[in-house]
């Protein structure tokens with residue numbers, strides 16, 4: 001009967017599409033994406049990491065050795081493959097990925113896109129430490145990020161959903177993405193394996 005296939009009470013409404021996170025370097029695509037995936041009980045995939053694994057070296061090395069154009073080609077190919085082959089997941093893209101028209105088309109047809117929007121000061125603060133951002137080493141980070149904001153924000157604005165990634169902790173940003181997804185799809189999303197229920201079963 002239909003009951004046998006019904007979701008157990010604590011199962012989520014299944015997310016119909018992969019969530020693709022877009023935004024500038026430091027927007028929190030990786031940090032928020034990892035938490036969002038955990039919250040939704042979905043696998044988390046980081047396109048930058050996948051590109052590095054496929055190339056066998058870091059993004060900085062790809063930029064140095066093969067140039068940005070080659071990196072962009074690899075990025076386009078890997079994102080198309082991930083969205084075509086992987087079941088529903090949370091995908092953090094590299095900051096430049098959504099600028100590619102072909103990638104935007106693939107994202108539009110396979111996924112729901114979420115722009116994590118952050119202002120210049122926030123981005124500067126968050127990118128001050130970590131590397132893997134060869135673009136920020138080409139000059140003054142403030143000037144570079146401001147230029148990228150001017151260039152990219154009108155395109156990021158094409159995303160299905162926009163969530164502000166501000167000074168609040170990434171967990172809260174992830175929760176606001178969940179709420180926006182619920183509104184977008186008109187469904188209720190609950191964790192696949194609620195921590196409390198899981199612990200309870202083990203007692």
Ligand SMILES: Nc1ncnc2c1ncn2[C@@H]1O[C@H](COP(=O)(O)OP(=O)(O)OP(=O)(O)O)[C@@H](O)[C@H]1O
Pocket residue numbers: 023024025026027028029030031032048092093094095126127130132133165166167168169170173
């Ligand atoms: N509220 C927040 N939301 C997102 N990230 C935050 C927040 N607070 C602090 N961070 C930190 O900011 C840093 C940059 O975030 P993250 O690496 O996720 O950016 P990104 O969008 O993946 O950038 P890139 O495009 O370069 O990969 C991380 O160290 C992250 O932990």
Ligand SMILES: O=C(O)C1=C[C@@H](O)[C@@H](O)[C@H](O)C1
Pocket residue numbers: 024025048059093094095096097132133134135
């Ligand atoms: O904004 C960008 O163009 C980039 C962002 C990073 O995620 C990496 O994909 C790479 O450093 C390029």
Ligand SMILES: [Mg+2]
Pocket residue numbers: 029030031046048092
């Ligand atoms: Mg990242």
